[in-house]
Amino acid sequence: MGECLITRRGGDPLSFKVVGGASQPSNAEENTIWVNTDTPITSWDFSASEAHRRSGSRNLIVYPYYHTTRVANGVEFTDNGDGTITVNGTASSGADAYFVIAAEGIPQKEFILTPGTYTLSGGVGDDTTNKCSLSVYTSADDWATTSGRYRASETPRTFTIDQTVKARAFIQVYGGVTLVNQVFKPQLEKGSATTSFIKGDATGQAWIKTADNGLRQFNALKKNGVILRPVSAKQYLNGAWISKPVKLYQNRAWQELAQYLYKNGEQYTSLTGGWGLGSGTVSGGKGGFAANADHLSFTGEADTYYGFGTTLKAVDLTNFSTLHVYGDGGGTFGVGTAQDGNFNASASVGSTLQNYSVDISGLSGSHYVKFKIGGSSTLRAYEVWLE
Amino acid sequence: MTIYIDNEYKCHVADDGTMRPVETDFFHGKCDAFIEGYRLVPEGESWTREDGEVFPGEMVAPWKDFAELDAVQREYERQQMEDMREALTVLGVNVDG
Numbered sequence: 001m002g003e004c005l006i007t008r009r010g011g012d013p014l015s016f017k018v019v020g021g022a023s024q025p026s027n028a029e030e031n032t033i034w035v036n037t038d039t040p041i042t043s044w045d046f047s048a049s050e051a052h053r054r055s056g057s058r059n060l061i062v063y064p065y066y067h068t069t070r071v072a073n074g075v076e077f078t079d080n081g082d083g084t085i086t087v088n089g090t091a092s093s094g095a096d097a098y099f100v101i102a103a104e105g106i107p108q109k110e111f112i113l114t115p116g117t118y119t120l121s122g123g124v125g126d127d128t129t130n131k132c133s134l135s136v137y138t139s140a141d142d143w144a145t146t147s148g149r150y151r152a153s154e155t156p157r158t159f160t161i162d163q164t165v166k167a168r169a170f171i172q173v174y175g176g177v178t179l180v181n182q183v184f185k186p187q188l189e190k191g192s193a194t195t196s197f198i199k200g201d202a203t204g205q206a207w208i209k210t211a212d213n214g215l216r217q218f219n220a221l222k223k224n225g226v227i228l229r230p231v232s233a234k235q236y237l238n239g240a241w242i243s244k245p246v247k248l249y250q251n252r253a254w255q256e257l258a259q260y261l262y263k264n265g266e267q268y269t270s271l272t273g274g275w276g277l278g279s280g281t282v283s284g285g286k287g288g289f290a291a292n293a294d295h296l297s298f299t300g301e302a303d304t305y306y307g308f309g310t311t312l313k314a315v316d317l318t319n320f321s322t323l324h325v326y327g328d329g330g331g332t333f334g335v336g337t338a339q340d341g342n343f344n345a346s347a348s349v350g351s352t353l354q355n356y357s358v359d360i361s362g363l364s365g366s367h368y369v370k371f372k373i374g375g376s377s378t379l380r381a382y383e384v385w386l387e
Numbered sequence: 388m389t390i391y392i393d394n395e396y397k398c399h400v401a402d403d404g405t406m407r408p409v410e411t412d413f414f415h416g417k418c419d420a421f422i423e424g425y426r427l428v429p430e431g432e433s434w435t436r437e438d439g440e441v442f443p444g445e446m447v448a449p450w451k452d453f454a455e456l457d458a459v460q461r462e463y464e465r466q467q468m469e470d471m472r473e474a475l476t477v478l479g480v481n482v483d484g
Contacts, residue, residue, distance in 0.1 A: 362449035
């Protein structure tokens with residue numbers, strides 16, 4: 001058992017304990033999280049100092065920064081409050097001046113990057129001639145070594161990392177160099193493109209370093225004003241990360257922490273907008289839709305037509321990696337950006353009543369969760385959820 | 388259309404001699420780079436993700452960041468449209484009207 005602290009917007013802490021084991025614990029305390037592990041977990045060592053934040057905005061650099069307005073080695077760094085930093089002054093000869101944006105070894109201030117391609121932008125001048133830079137350094141081993149050093153001047157820098165790393169960021173003005181009203185706009189974006197500057201925040205994922213030498217990811221979801229909500233957990237077992245179901249003991253009952261979109265007649269309307277037929281057509285037909293007492297049913301149209309059903313609102317897939325359907329019948333389910341029969345990721349539901357899954361780890365942002373049924377088939381969905 | 392999958396179920400538009408063909412209509416109208424950012428698990432088979440999650444086929448899902456694939460596809464479609472307009476211009480068809 002261990003204790004953990006995750007910060008809500010505004011710094012209001014949400015604390016909970018984590019327990020492991022193959023059976024549901026009895027006599028649990030409020031706000032206890034149970035991870036259904038194959039073997040009991042006895043040595044987790046959570047602490048407030050190990051909760052990590054990550055920006056939930058397009059700019060992945062967490063704001064507020066580690067440093068605020070400061071003077072260092074003769075250089076004044078002004079935090080303008082909008083994510084930009086104005087730099088003035090001459091760095092003392094022989095000593096560089098630093099403004100730390102995200103600090104190494106301070107979990108609330110460093111941030112986590114998962115494998116992928118990133119672009120760093122918002123530096124000034126040319127770091128060859130101006131002798132100043134905006135840098136992101138990464139480490140995969142708790143800063144025993146630095147795995148990557150990426151610098152941006154006024155020219156953005158695109159780089160790719162192939163493993164999960166901790167990252168720190170800083171502005172550096174070399175000794176003897178003078179800057180006059182130079183404005184840095186530190187921005188780190190997923191992908192290889194640079195878009196307009198936006199201030200980062202601290203509403204994203206929380207990562208927790210544990211005593212058994214691994215990182216557990218608690219996915220975040222924005223809902224009802226609570227910014228961080230754990231919806232899944234991973235256990236490092238036999239050399240690999242394994243997804244584990246998570247339950248939270250709250251209001252004297254064990255609550256599922258997966259994000260359900262449908263379950264036992266509940267359509268989770270605040271998130272899905274309800275369920276219904278799509279607004280467009282595929283091969284001419286829409287098919288049939290019924291919200292039954294304990295399942296949704298979607299039917300195709302006779303002959304060659306398709307039927308399709310969908311959430312009536314798009315759902316944010318960011319921070320989720322898998323879409324599940326517990327159902328049977330025959331048809332296709334998945335996600336797409338319009339309420340039609342086209343998918344960006346899809347999988348089949350077969351005649352056996354079971355859990356069917358589709359990998360959505362490559363997708364983020366708003367998507368409709370949808371079903372597509374051919375001919376006169378029927379597909380029944382008893383549960384639909386994201387993890 | 389026919390695409391090819393490797394032993395990790397990643398899609399390819401050409402066979403390097405180690406792949407196998409799969410018929411699908413999922414990629415109709417998609418460019419090569421888009422197709423090669425996807426994974427297709429055929430019906431009756433399954434793929435196990437790094438975290439241990441098992442996905443039975445048939446499943447089609449991007450293994451690259453979809454935002455990048457979407458950008459490539461949009462550029463491909465823009466180029467296709469431009470090519471078509473040029474062809475119509477050569478034929479003397481007024482494409483601005």
